[in-house]
Amino acid sequence: MRYAPEHNEATRERILEAAARLFREHGIEAVGLAKIMADAGLTVGTFYTHFKSKEALLREALLRSLQDRNAALEQALRAGDLETAVRAYLSPEHRDEPGTGCTIAALAAEVARHPRATRQTFASNAKPSLDVIAESLSKRRGKKASLADAAAFLGLLVGTLQLARATPDRAESTAILEAGVRAAIQLAE
Amino acid sequence: MRYAPEHNEATRERILEAAARLFREHGIEAVGLAKIMADAGLTVGTFYTHFKSKEALLREALLRSLQDRNAALEQALRAGDLETAVRAYLSPEHRDEPGTGCTIAALAAEVARHPRATRQTFASNAKPSLDVIAESLSKRRGKKASLADAAAFLGLLVGTLQLARATPDRAESTAILEAGVRAAIQLAE
DNA sequence: ATTATCTATAGATCTATAGATAATGC
DNA sequence: ATTATCTATAGATCTATAGATAATGC
Numbered sequence: 001m002r003y004a005p006e007h008n009e010a011t012r013e014r015i016l017e018a019a020a021r022l023f024r025e026h027g028i029e030a031v032g033l034a035k036i037m038a039d040a041g042l043t044v045g046t047f048y049t050h051f052k053s054k055e056a057l058l059r060e061a062l063l064r065s066l067q068d069r070n071a072a073l074e075q076a077l078r079a080g081d082l083e084t085a086v087r088a089y090l091s092p093e094h095r096d097e098p099g100t101g102c103t104i105a106a107l108a109a110e111v112a113r114h115p116r117a118t119r120q121t122f123a124s125n126a127k128p129s130l131d132v133i134a135e136s137l138s139k140r141r142g143k144k145a146s147l148a149d150a151a152a153f154l155g156l157l158v159g160t161l162q163l164a165r166a167t168p169d170r171a172e173s174t175a176i177l178e179a180g181v182r183a184a185i186q187l188a189e
Numbered sequence: 190m191r192y193a194p195e196h197n198e199a200t201r202e203r204i205l206e207a208a209a210r211l212f213r214e215h216g217i218e219a220v221g222l223a224k225i226m227a228d229a230g231l232t233v234g235t236f237y238t239h240f241k242s243k244e245a246l247l248r249e250a251l252l253r254s255l256q257d258r259n260a261a262l263e264q265a266l267r268a269g270d271l272e273t274a275v276r277a278y279l280s281p282e283h284r285d286e287p288g289t290g291c292t293i294a295a296l297a298a299e300v301a302r303h304p305r306a307t308r309q310t311f312a313s314n315a316k317p318s319l320d321v322i323a324e325s326l327s328k329r330r331g332k333k334a335s336l337a338d339a340a341a342f343l344g345l346l347v348g349t350l351q352l353a354r355a356t357p358d359r360a361e362s363t364a365i366l367e368a369g370v371r372a373a374i375q376l377a378e
Numbered sequence: 379a380t381t382a383t384c385t386a387t388a389g390a391t392c393t394a395t396a397g398a399t400a401a402t403g404c
Numbered sequence: 405a406t407t408a409t410c411t412a413t414a415g416a417t418c419t420a421t422a423g424a425t426a427a428t429g430c
Contacts, residue, residue: 108355
């Protein structure tokens with residue numbers, strides 16, 4: 001059934017959005033193509049009309065979700081200061097919503113075990129966030145922060161969020177988030 | 190074939206060691222019981238003589254590898270200072286050897302998606318490391334550091350190591366590790 | 379006699395492909 | 405006529421179980 005060109009594009013979009021969410025929520029390995037396609041309102045047979053393989057889908061889903069997060073971070077830093085952005089990142093809401101949250105916190109450990117091309121996609125699409133963090137740190141410190149410095153700062157946020165997510169006691173988990181905010185503020189000096 | 194009691198114990202031990210290493214290297218979902226049993230020199234049928242389920246094995250493997258790492262950290266902090274321990278943690282060697290490395294960096298994100306009982310095991314067996322980090326930070330700062338403060342400090346190490354592991358360019362990856370060391374030293378002030 | 383191990387297999391899943399069907403453009 | 409979708413299935417894996425085999429203790 002030959003549809004309008006927008007139809008194909010819109011379907012591909014739905015698949016990508018489902019994948020970007022499900023991968024962050026459950027992990028890459030834990031989510032099958034059938035689940036992704038069902039969430040996009042399709043059956044699994046159609047998958048290969050839109051993507052070459054699960055790994056190809058993963059790369060596009062990483063690109064997509066990292067770009068979304070980059071844009072949100074840039075906007076947050078334009079609107080407010082670094083401290084406000086840190087508080088939003090280390091919030092109970094972000095902890096409890098991995099499906100729409102930070103791709104790096106959700107998937108960095110798993111992506112590290114994937115082929116180099118996938119890690120390339122991951123690293124190059126995380127870079128804009130590192131750029132704006134480096135800029136923000138440089139301004140605040142009055143001294144140039146490198147991309148690696150920005151990565152360490154982001155590492156603090158990522159690691160702290162993961163520990164908060166893994167901690168079963170809610171109060172302890174929230175205390176970890178708060179300690180993370182204090183640590184980030186200290187590190188930004 | 191009824192063996193000596195030590196035989197059963199030794200076999201169980203080999204399975205646990207294989208699991209603790211393979212889970213950290215490849216992730217929990219990515220490693221099948223057949224692979225773990227083969228690495229322990231057995232076939233998959235024997236697995237259920239020793240463990241109730243894969244989840245039960247995971248809990249024991251987490252306990253095992255976290256306890257190993259706790260002991261190593263305590264010893265490192267008895268022998269040297271916090272800065273030396275941080276340099277060892279954020280070293281290229283640790284980055285390149287996840288199978289024997291930090292359980293938290295390797296598995297926290299995945300464990301966060303497992304049942305509460307598994308997260309309990311994870312959290313309670315990570316606690317001794319938090320205790321010694323809190324003690325070390327308290328001494329260095331001349332001011333009491335809470336467990337949550339220790340978690341944020343550990344979060345910096347965990348997140349930075351993960352970013353270094355996910356970064357395909359070796360030089361960039363190593364620069365991230367070095368920036369992580371500087372950040373940890375600053376945070377320990 | 380006991381029991382750790384093996385082979386074999388059940389039943390569910392996974393990624394990927396084949397071929398039929400049907401909705402639209404020309 | 406084209407092609408996005410469907411159903412069906414291949415072939416590989418996964419966790420878990422059943423029943424036979426064999427190595428040791430009593």
